[in-house]
Each structure stands twice: as C-alpha cells, then as structure tokens.
Amino acid sequence: ITPLESSQDHLILVRDREEGLTGIGVWILIPTLFMTAAFGGLVFLLADRIVRPLTLLTRWLPNLKTNEEPANPIPGSLTARSDELGQLARSLKDTHQSLLREQKLRHQSERLATLGRIATSLAHEIRNPAAAIRMHADLIEPRVEAEGSESINLIREEVERITDLVNQWLFVARAQPPERRPHDLVEMLEDVGRRQKPALTHAATHLEINAPKPALVDCDKLRIEQVLRNLIVNASQAMPAGGPIIAGLKLAAGEARLTIQDSGSGFSSEALARFGEPFFSEREGGMGIGLTLAREVIQAHDGAIEASNHPGGGALVSVTLPLST
Numbered sequence: 001i002t003p004l005e006s007s008q009d010h011l012i013l014v015r016d017r018e019e020g021l022t023g024i025g026v027w028i029l030i031p032t033l034f035m036t037a038a039f040g041g042l043v044f045l046l047a048d049r050i051v052r053p054l055t056l057l058t059r060w061l062p063n064l065k066t067n068e069e070p071a072n073p074i075p076g077s078l079t080a081r082s083d084e085l086g087q088l089a090r091s092l093k094d095t096h097q098s099l100l101r102e103q104k105l106r107h108q109s110e111r112l113a114t115l116g117r118i119a120t121s122l123a124h125e126i127r128n129p130a131a132a133i134r135m136h137a138d139l140i141e142p143r144v145e146a147e148g149s150e151s152i153n154l155i156r157e158e159v160e161r162i163t164d165l166v167n168q169w170l171f172v173a174r175a176q177p178p179e180r181r182p183h184d185l186v187e188m189l190e191d192v193g194r195r196q197k198p199a200l201t202h203a204a205t206h207l208e209i210n211a212p213k214p215a216l217v218d219c220d221k222l223r224i225e226q227v228l229r230n231l232i233v234n235a236s237q238a239m240p241a242g243g244p245i246i247a248g249l250k251l252a253a254g255e256a257r258l259t260i261q262d263s264g265s266g267f268s269s270e271a272l273a274r275f276g277e278p279f280f281s282e283r284e285g286g287m288g289i290g291l292t293l294a295r296e297v298i299q300a301h302d303g304a305i306e307a308s309n310h311p312g313g314g315a316l317v318s319v320t321l322p323l324s325t
Contacts, residue, residue: 053078053085057092111279126166134159153198164229171223171293178220178300182324185215185224185256189247192228200232204242207232211249215256216324223297224321230290231260231317237283238264238315251323258319266309275307294319 057078078089137155144152186209193200193207200206217224235245239262246261267275274280276295281288298305303321310316 057089061092120170123166123170126162130159130163157199167226169289171226171297178223178297180218180220180301182216183219183221183224184213185217185258185321186211186213186249188221188225189228189258192225192232196229196232200236200245203236205236205239205245207245207247209247211247212251215249215251217256217321218324219301219321224301227294227297227319230294234290235260235262235315238262254323256321256323258321260317261310261314263314266313266315267307272307276305
C-alpha cells in the first residue's frame with residue numbers, strides 16, 4: 001500500500017506543478033498579448049497620425065518649385081489639424097500661395113514695363129498723325145454733303161479711340177500720382193456722356209444718369225473721366241443688341257458710390273475673379289487695359305472699384321471715392 005500511496009502523491013505533486021506552471025504561463029501570456037496589442041495599436045496610431053501625413057507632405061513638396069496651382073493640393077485634413085503637422089501643412093500652403101502671388105505680380109510688372117516702353121515710343125509717332133487726321137476732318141467737314149457727315153464723325157471717333165488707347169497705356173505704365181482738385185463727379189459723368197453720345201447712339205445704347213448734385217470729390221479730372229469713359233464703353237460693348245446704361249450715385253458716410261449697370265450677359269466667374277488684372281479680357285479683340293487703368297486710378301484716389309452681377313441681370317461695376325472735405 002505504501003508504494004502505491006507514494007506514487008499517487010507523486011502524481012498529485014506533478015499535476016500541481018503542471019497546473020502551477022500553466023497558471024503562471026497564463027498570467028505571463030495575458031500581459032504579453034496585451035502589450036503586443038498595445039504596441040500594435042501604437043504603431044498603427046503613429047502610422048496614421050504621423051507617418052502617413054508626412055508621406056503626403058513629402059509627395060506635395062515638389063509643388064513649391066512650380067508656378068501654377070498644384071493638381072493635388074494639400075488635403076484639408078492636414079491643414080485642419082491643430083498639432084505641429086497641421087502648422088507645417090498650413091505654413092507650406094501659405095508659402096506656396098505667396099510664391100504664386102509674387103510670381104504673378106512679377107510677371108505683370110515685366111509686361112507693364114514692356115508696355116510702358118512701347119507706349120512711350122509710340123505716343124509721339126501716333127499722336128502727331130492722329131492730330132493731323134482730326135484737323136483735316138475738321139477742314140473738309142464744311143465741304144462734305146450731309147450724307148458724308150457720318151463718315152466725318154466716324155473718323156473723329158476712331159482718332160479719339162486711338163489717342164485714348166495710347167493715353168491708357170501711358171497712364172498704366174507710368175503710374176504717376178494724381179493731381180487732385182475738387183470736381184463734381186456728376187458733372188464729369190455728364191460731360192463724358194455727352195462726348196460718348198455719338199458712339200452710344202451708333203451702338204443703339206444710351207446713358208441714363210440718376211444722381212444727386214453736387215458730388216464733390218478731390219480728384220485728377222482727366223484720369224477720373226478716363227475711368228468713367230472706360231466703364232461706359234465696356235457697358236456699351238456688353239450689349240450687342242443695345243439697351244440703356246444706368247449710372248447711379250449715392251452719397252453716404254463721406255463717400256460717393258457710383259454704379260454703372262448694363263443689361264448684357266454679365267461677368268463670368270473667371271472675369272469676376274480676375275477683374276482689373278492686366279491683359280485679361282474675354283472680349284474678342286480686347287487688350288485688358290481699360291479695367292486695369294480704372295483699378296489703378298481709383299486706388300490712387302484712395303477709393304475702391306468692385307465688379308458683380310446685378311440680380312436683375314447684367315454687369316454692375318461700383319466705384320467708391322471719398323468726398324471732398
């Protein structure tokens with residue numbers, strides 16, 4: 001009996017040891033599995049929060065060398081982050097936008113400088129022949145039959161248009177400060193309207209002025225009249241079938257706000273975004289100088305010029321100038 005009992009005790013002891021080891025193994029395995037899972041989660045988190053965003057930024061970095069908007073911009077999920085990676089993404093995006101703006105301005109400045117050299121060279125060569133043509137038109141007008149008077153007027157209009165174009169080039173290229181004196185904005189608008197009446201009538205358009213008088217502004221009369229003429233001509237050209245050009249004026253808070261409205265097709269989204277940009281024009285044969293001149297002149301007078309589409313249809317250009325004090 002004794003040997004049997006000893007054998008049973010030995011089996012019990014072995015089994016207890018095995019159970020103990022198994023228990024120890026389980027207690028070791030559980031933390032190990034937990035640590036492995038935690039490490040895996042940490043790796044996944046690092047990959048998702050750091051490695052992947054850094055990879056996206058690395059792929060985007062070559063865009064800094066280009067002069068165009070990238071085909072694949074920085075994802076909004078990166079720029080919206082509040083951590084250091086978000087700050088880096090926003091900084092890179094802002095840097096690229098600044099480089100694009102500087103490149104665009106430099107390109108425009110180079111083109112304007114070229115335009116200035118050309119305009120200065122041509123001004124003398126064009127103005128003298130234009131003046132001679134106008135003088136001869138005046139001389140022969142008394143001897144022309146009634147049916148030829150329209151041709152004389154057309155000659156004058158075209159000469160004025162050529163001279164005006166040269167003046168616009170010079171205004172934009174030279175960027176001289178305005179010579180300001182008090183002038184009535186409404187009177188200037190009426191004077192421009194009278195001078196443009198033959199051309200407007202020929203285009204089946206007319207100018208309607210709804211404005212209080214007086215509206216005194218300190219301005220360079222010649223340049224502001226040039227702006228008004230450009231806006232009226234643009235409005236007329238925007239209506240191939242003719243129609244009214246509505247000029248309105250409101251005075252408030254020390255400012256005069258002039259609006260020029262046509263009943264054409266209005267501005268395209270690109271034209272609104274690029275309003276006043278040199279050499280941009282959607283009109284066939286347009287040079288993109290008139291609105292650039294308008295913007296430069298109005299800003300030089302501490303004013304503002306804006307473009308929009310009227311809710312009732314057509315384009316609307318607003319010019320704001322400070323009133324004389």
